[in-house]
Each structure stands twice: as C-alpha cells, then as structure tokens.
Amino acid sequence: MAARVLGRAGRLAAVVRSSALQLRLHGSAGLRFGSQASFFPPLGDAMLPSGSFNNHVALITGGGTGLGRAMTATLSQLGAQCIIASRKLDILQRTAEEISSQTGNKVHAVQCDVRDPQAVSQCVDQMEALTGLPDVIINNAAGNFVCPSERLSPNAWKTITDIVLNGTAFVTLELGKRLIQNQKGASFLAITTIYAESGSGFVVPSASAKAGVEALYKSLAAEWGRYGHRFNIIQPGPIRTKGAFSRLDPTGAFEKATIDRIPTGRLGTPAEIANLAAYVSSNYASWMSGAVIRFDGGEYVSLAGEFNELRSVTPDQWKILEVMIRNTKGS
Numbered sequence: 001m002a003a004r005v006l007g008r009a010g011r012l013a014a015v016v017r018s019s020a021l022q023l024r025l026h027g028s029a030g031l032r033f034g035s036q037a038s039f040f041p042p043l044g045d046a047m048l049p050s051g052s053f054n055n056h057v058a059l060i061t062g063g064g065t066g067l068g069r070a071m072t073a074t075l076s077q078l079g080a081q082c083i084i085a086s087r088k089l090d091i092l093q094r095t096a097e098e099i100s101s102q103t104g105n106k107v108h109a110v111q112c113d114v115r116d117p118q119a120v121s122q123c124v125d126q127m128e129a130l131t132g133l134p135d136v137i138i139n140n141a142a143g144n145f146v147c148p149s150e151r152l153s154p155n156a157w158k159t160i161t162d163i164v165l166n167g168t169a170f171v172t173l174e175l176g177k178r179l180i181q182n183q184k185g186a187s188f189l190a191i192t193t194i195y196a197e198s199g200s201g202f203v204v205p206s207a208s209a210k211a212g213v214e215a216l217y218k219s220l221a222a223e224w225g226r227y228g229h230r231f232n233i234i235q236p237g238p239i240r241t242k243g244a245f246s247r248l249d250p251t252g253a254f255e256k257a258t259i260d261r262i263p264t265g266r267l268g269t270p271a272e273i274a275n276l277a278a279y280v281s282s283n284y285a286s287w288m289s290g291a292v293i294r295f296d297g298g299e300y301v302s303l304a305g306e307f308n309e310l311r312s313v314t315p316d317q318w319k320i321l322e323v324m325i326r327n328t329k330g331s
C-alpha cells in the first residue's frame with residue numbers, strides 16, 4: 001500500500017517538476033485572477049445619511065479631477081458647501097458647475113498652486129470671504145510620473161516633492177493657524193498611497209514625499225487635537241483616473257498584472273474612495289485621529305507575502321506537493 005502511494009507520488013512528482021507546473025507557479029494560470037471580482041461589487045451611492053454635511057464647508061485640493069472630483073461630488077451631495085482648488089481654473093469651474101447643478105449645493109472654484117505659500121494664503125483669504133473657514137480639509141492634490149531614478153533632474157525631484165509634501169504642508173499650516181486663531185475645529189485628511197509605507201522604485205520622489213505627508217499628519221494628530229483638529233490618512237490602491245494612469249502606466253501594459261495581484265480582483269472606484277473620505281471627514285468619525293487607512297482591495301499584503309504566488313497552485317497540484325513535503329525525512 002505504502003509502496004503504491006510512493007510510486008504514485010513519484011510519478012506525480014515528475015509532473016510537479018515539469019515546465020507546465022513551473023509556469024503555473026510563476027505565471028497566472030491556475031486560479032483565474034479577476035473572476036473573484038464578482039464577490040466584491042463596487043457600490044456607487046453615497047453611504048452616509050443625506051444632510052450629513054449640512055452647514056459644513058469642505059476644501060478639496062485637486063478637486064477638479066479624478067478622485068478629488070469624486071470626493072467633492074459626494075460631500076456636495078451630502079450637503080457640504082465645497083471649495084475646490086488647483087492650478088487650472090477652467091477645469092475647476094467646469095467641475096464646480098457640473099456638481100453644483102447636480103446637487104443643488106454651491107461648489108466654488110479657486111485657483112491655487114499649492115507649491116506657492118503666498119498663493120495658498122491668498123486662496124484661504126478668498127475662501128474666508130466666500131464661505132468662512134472650512135470644517136473639512138482634504139489634501140488630495142499631487143504630482144507623479146514613473147521614471148528611473150537615475151533619469152531624474154533636480155527640478156523633477158523638486159516639482160513632485162513641492163506639490164506633494166510642501167503643498168500639503170503649506171495648505172495644512174495656513175489653515176491650521178487660522179482655525180486655531182478662530183478656535184474652530186476641523187477634520188484634515190491626506191490622500192497618500194500604499195507605497196508611502198513600503199517605498200517603491202520608479203516613483204521615488206512621490207514615495208518620499210507621501211511618506212513625509214504621513215509623518216506630518218501623524219505628528220499633527222498628536223499635537224493639534226487640543227485645538228479640535230483631527231488628522232487622518234487614506235492610502236488608496238489603484239483607481240483608474242486619467243491623471244494617475246496616464247503618468248504611471250502610459251501604455252496600459254501593466255494594468256492586467258496589477259489587477260491580477262489584487263485579491264479582490266479589480267481596481268477601486270472613485271465613488272468608493274469618496275465614501276470612505278466622506279466618512280473619515282464626518283462627525284461619525286469624530287473619535288478617529290492619527291489613523292492610516294489602507295484602501296487597496298488587498299494589494300499591499302498581496303505584494304508583501306513571499307508565498308502569495310502559491311495562489312496559482314491548483315488543488316490537484318497541492319495533493320502532489322503535500323505528498324512530496326510529507327515524504328521528506330530529515331534536513
């Protein structure tokens with residue numbers, strides 16, 4: 001009996017070593033990635049009760065496009081008066097009009113290059129005149145592109161770190177000081193990325209700056225709670241936007257591999273992150289501060305685990321592997 005099992009195991013072991021299995025272990029055959037997405041359908045509706053942001057003012061940097069636009073739409077739908085700020089006034093104005101006309105709540109467009117502290121100060125002046133100081137601040141504006149680090153010029157480095165780290169700091173400090181002076185509490189949210197934690201090649205200025213933003217927000221969560229300010233961070237995984245995908249995967253060549261490694265089998269959607277940002281910025285989350293929320297369909301842990309490639313081993317192949325492992329005697 002034992003000999004028969006061993007003989008069978010030997011034959012199966014030969015199969016294991018075949019190139020077909022090697023392909024399966026290292027390629028994406030076996031379990032078909034992506035099919036599981038049907039278990040995780042994205043919902044698009046605003047999650048919080050309507051009116052959750054009535055009488056609230058929200059500033060969203062980079063609110064004219066992509067994820068910032070989606071967050072603005074959700075906050076506006078929930079009753080907030082929004083101010084969106086970035087460099088391109090025409091785009092901001094178009095977005096503001098579209099959202100206002102859908103929600104019935106005013107969205108203001110204010111031009112501001114967050115790299116320039118004077119422009120930030122003027123933007124806040126404008127905001128104070130329009131709406132008063134905000135209850136919600138979402139630091140979402142960013143710049144990024146993939147580039148081997150040896151090809152980066154000093155100005156390329158400075159451009160990204162100025163937008164992401166200095167820009168976030170200028171907006172946060174300017175508003176923080178005025179809010180403190182006026183004894184007004186607020187929720188600050190920064191949008192970073194999963195590689196702020198791990199680092200990542202080919203986006204090194206962005207990784208460095210986003211890590212700095214996380215240190216800034218965690219530090220201020222500790223320091224400024226006494227002024228009524230909460231600071232939280234959302235680290236999104238891949239969510240299709242023109243701004244991100246055109247600069248990080250310009251040919252689309254990496255999209256399938258990206259989806260394949262996401263345990264939930266799909267990209268995120270702007271509406272999903274907008275719901276999370278709305279919750280974190282709302283009074284329902286008034287006890288949340290200093291939190292770093294990874295929102296990536298499981299991509300980070302999938303990338304991190306050394307053995308996660310074994311997802312592609314089929315049940316039949318596991319039988320073979322198990323026999324091989326059990327038959328190993330000694331070291």
Ligand SMILES: CCCCCCCCC/C=C\C=C\C(=O)SCCNC(=O)CCNC(=O)[C@H](O)C(C)(C)COP(=O)(O)OP(=O)(O)OC[C@H]1O[C@@H](n2cnc3c(N)ncnc32)[C@H](O)[C@@H]1OP(=O)(O)O
Nearest residue numbers: 142143144145147153155156159193238243244248249254
């Ligand atoms: C593996 C597949 C993955 C699939 C997708 C996964 C998605 C996951 C996403 C994760 C994280 C995402 C983070 C993000 O931040 S995405 C948001 C991206 N959005 C934007 O970047 C919008 C705003 N961007 C811009 O306006 C420009 O792209 C900008 C370059 C960042 C700034 O514009 P501007 O101020 O006009 O700057 P210049 O064009 O003057 O350039 C300044 C400097 O930088 C050099 N440079 C510009 N582009 C490149 C490049 N592609 N490669 C190398 N260097 C570049 C430029 O030459 C200038 O330097 P120098 O003066 O020395 O020539």
Ligand SMILES: NC(=O)C1=CN([C@@H]2O[C@H](COP(=O)(O)OP(=O)(O)OC[C@H]3O[C@@H](n4cnc5c(N)ncnc54)[C@H](OP(=O)(O)O)[C@@H]3O)[C@@H](O)[C@H]2O)C=CC1
Nearest residue numbers: 062065066067086087088113114141142238239241243244
């Ligand atoms: N999409 C994704 O998969 C992921 C996105 N993120 C983060 O999400 C956020 C939104 O990105 P996404 O919506 O995808 O990309 P977008 O390119 O659409 O958004 C970036 C926004 O930043 C604004 N911006 C850029 N530079 C400046 C500046 N100097 N001053 C003021 N505003 C500026 C842009 O507006 P303008 O050009 O008018 O200035 C734009 O609206 C970013 O923080 C990004 O790092 C993180 C992980 C994944």
